[in-house]
Amino acid sequence: MARKLNLRIWRGDSTDGGLKDVQVDVNEGEVVLDVIHRVQATQMGDLAVRWNCKAGKCGSCSMEINGKPRLACMTQVASFGEDETITVTPLRAFPVIKDLVTDVSFNYKKAMEIPAYEPPKELAPGEARMEQIDVERSQEFRKCIECFLCQDTCHVIRDHEENKKSFAGPRFFIRIAELDMHPLDMLKNRKRTAQEEHGLGMCNITKCCTEVCPEHIKITDNAIIPMKERVVDIKYDPARMFAGLLKREKRS
């Protein structure tokens, strides 16, 4: 049975904009994206919204719903109170293009900065083999749908525009971790570049990326912290420092 829902939608572009109140019908079982489409169909024909699969697998309909970065297609209207007004805004970490659509090209630029998988030279294409337990570890990271909610909520860039130059963000730390944990990846300096070029050290482990991930990837525990520990291995580990000193003494 339909009921009326109070919705506040941010409308505007990079020059100006604001929240507009609308009242819209909502049916049982509908998600926020459904009511946005109804508003678009009945009241705001020019409302810009990015969407595609409506199944939480394409990562297109990322937006902020009552201030939280979420997928509109996976957010049940019923998860809010019946009298509650739902506020929908574009992602606040990226430049707005129009209404609920933002320019997420920052992420594609960062993706290009991550060195690709480097296979062993002695193996021809198709010859590489991996054990299941090695595959499973990086499989978690392959679930990423590139919705960029983790990038949006990360305060390193959300609250500090100037850091975008030097910080790849959680989505790309899982990419780096996936490759660094890959048994057959031959690139040697991923740990060092993760810290020195991609800004791993800027992350202060507040776990917001993990909290918002719709695929429930343990971004902080399984990718960022392990990468930080791998950097410690090569730069700050007391046992390795001691071993290094001993080796140097032997050489001299």
Place this chain on the structure above:
Amino acid sequence: MSGVFSPTRAKIKERTLRTDKWWLEPAITFGVLFSFVIYATFRAFEGANYYKDHLISPFYSPCLSEACVPGATLFGWTPVSAEIFNFALSPALIILIFPLGFRMTCYYYRKAYYRAFWLSPPACAVAEPHTKYTGETRAPLILQNAHRWFFYAGLLLNVILTYDAVISFKNPEGQWGHMSVGSLVLVVSSTLLWFYSLSCHTCRHTIGGRLKHFSAHPVRYKLWTWVSALNHKHQQFAWYSLAGVAFADIYVRQVATGAWTNFYFF
């Protein structure tokens, strides 16, 4: 104007549009951690009431100062002078840097206090008040990378605190085979500390996380899966062990001052 108020971003004047009680968790964290810091500071400087009848407070163990009361030392070893520059040094001050350093650099506590104390950020998608941010890339926060050093020291401390728990199974006359409420408190406290240390992210990494080939190291992989299971509960162990240590200290202090009697089960 930076961050969410940058010129190209959607013009929204609110720092956050969250409608839930996002402030509650950092407020509770702040209250609990701040209370613990005040209490621990008081106890660290008190320099008394830390030992009674084979019960020693975890804040004072190992007791390495010449000022330690008889019985509180570890095998009678007191390498540190009772005074430094005419300042009477509480035995707790000599060793507290190690558990303090371990917790300060702990990946879980970092999340907790960056949010609750430094508001960086106060909660997810809530704009932080700072105009600049460099994270853990420079001093002093680059010292967070010393977590592994404190992890090793913490393991050693756990061994000593477990030894203290074993020693507490003596009666006041020094005979073995007796158990008191104090023994139970120290056993629970040291056990929780082991769970906290073994569930640590550094432990998880050291035991097997640093490997590229799990399949080539089946034993370490198995250990890694066990530590990973503990690691899921690291936040809980961090709080439980903090409460355990605080209560163990309160208990020993109350017994040492005579306010409470240490009841013996047998």
